[in-house]
Amino acid sequence: MLKRELPVSFYFRIFTFFFYKMTTKIIDLSHPIAAGMPVYPGTPAPVVKTLAQIASDGYREDSLALSSHTGTHIDAPAHVFLDGASLDQYPPETFLGTAFCMALLPEESLQLEVLRWLLEAEKAPDFILFYTAWEQCWGTPAYFDQYPMLHRQSAELIGSLSPRAIGIDAPSFDRVSDTAYPLHRFFLAKNILLIENMCGLKPLAGQFFTLLCAPLPLAEADGAPARIFAVLDHENIERP
Numbered sequence: 001m002l003k004r005e006l007p008v009s010f011y012f013r014i015f016t017f018f019f020y021k022m023t024t025k026i027i028d029l030s031h032p033i034a035a036g037m038p039v040y041p042g043t044p045a046p047v048v049k050t051l052a053q054i055a056s057d058g059y060r061e062d063s064l065a066l067s068s069h070t071g072t073h074i075d076a077p078a079h080v081f082l083d084g085a086s087l088d089q090y091p092p093e094t095f096l097g098t099a100f101c102m103a104l105l106p107e108e109s110l111q112l113e114v115l116r117w118l119l120e121a122e123k124a125p126d127f128i129l130f131y132t133a134w135e136q137c138w139g140t141p142a143y144f145d146q147y148p149m150l151h152r153q154s155a156e157l158i159g160s161l162s163p164r165a166i167g168i169d170a171p172s173f174d175r176v177s178d179t180a181y182p183l184h185r186f187f188l189a190k191n192i193l194l195i196e197n198m199c200g201l202k203p204l205a206g207q208f209f210t211l212l213c214a215p216l217p218l219a220e221a222d223g224a225p226a227r228i229f230a231v232l233d234h235e236n237i238e239r240p
C-alpha cells in the first residue's frame with residue numbers, strides 16, 4: 001500500500017497550535033448579560049423569556065429584550081451624532097489589535113504622566129483601557145455614582161494618540177448627571193469608540209496585550225453589547 005506523506009507544513013501547524021495553547025491565556029473582560037443585571041439609570045433592564053423548554057418542546061429557546069447599551073458594550077458615533085457612523089460600518093479588523101491597560105489614577109498630573117509616557121514611547125496601542133477598580137461596586141447603587149473620570153487634559157492627550165477605542169470598568173466616560181456628554185462627544189467626534197462596563201482589568205494594569213472586542217452584529221447600531229477578550233502571550237504571563 002502506498003503511504004501518503006504529510007507535508008511539513010502540517011506538522012508545523014500542529015506544533016504552532018500546541019505552542020500557542022501552552023503559552024497563551026485569555027481573560028474575559030465582559031459582564032454576563034442576565035435579567036436583573038445593573039443598567040444605566042433610566043435604561044430598561046434586559047428581559048429574558050422562555051419560548052420553549054426541552055421537557056415540553058424537545059429544545060430550549062429564549063427571547064431577549066435589551067437596550068443597545070446593556071452590560072459591557074461599545075458606543076459608536078451614532079450614539080451622540082445624527083450623522084455619526086454606526087458600529088456595523090466598521091470593518092471587523094477594527095475590533096482586534098494591540099492594547100495597553102492603564103490604572104486610572106485620580107490626580108490629573110498622574111494620569112498625564114502615564115499618557116505622556118505612552119505618547120513619547122511611540123508605543124501607541126490600538127486600544128487604551130482604564131482600570132479603575134470600580135468594578136467592585138457593580139451590583140450596588142454606588143456603581144452609577146462618583147465613578148473615576150478622565151481629566152480633560154488627559155482626554156486631549158488620548159485624542160493625540162488616536163486609539164481605535166478606549167475602555168473603562170465604570171459605567172460611562174461622562175457623569176450620569178452631565179447630559180451634555182462632553183467626553184462622549186469629544187472622543188466619538190474623533191472616531192474613537194468607547195467601551196463601557198468592562199470587568200477583569202486588574203491583572204492587566206500596566207501591560208500590553210492583544211484585545212478582541214466583538215460587538216453583536218446589530219444593523220445601524222448606535223452601540224452594542226460586546227464580548228471582549230484580552231489575549232496574553234508568554235511574555236505577559238511570565239511577568240510578575
Ligand SMILES: [Zn+2]
Binds near residue numbers: 069073074075196223
Ligand atoms: Zn454606552
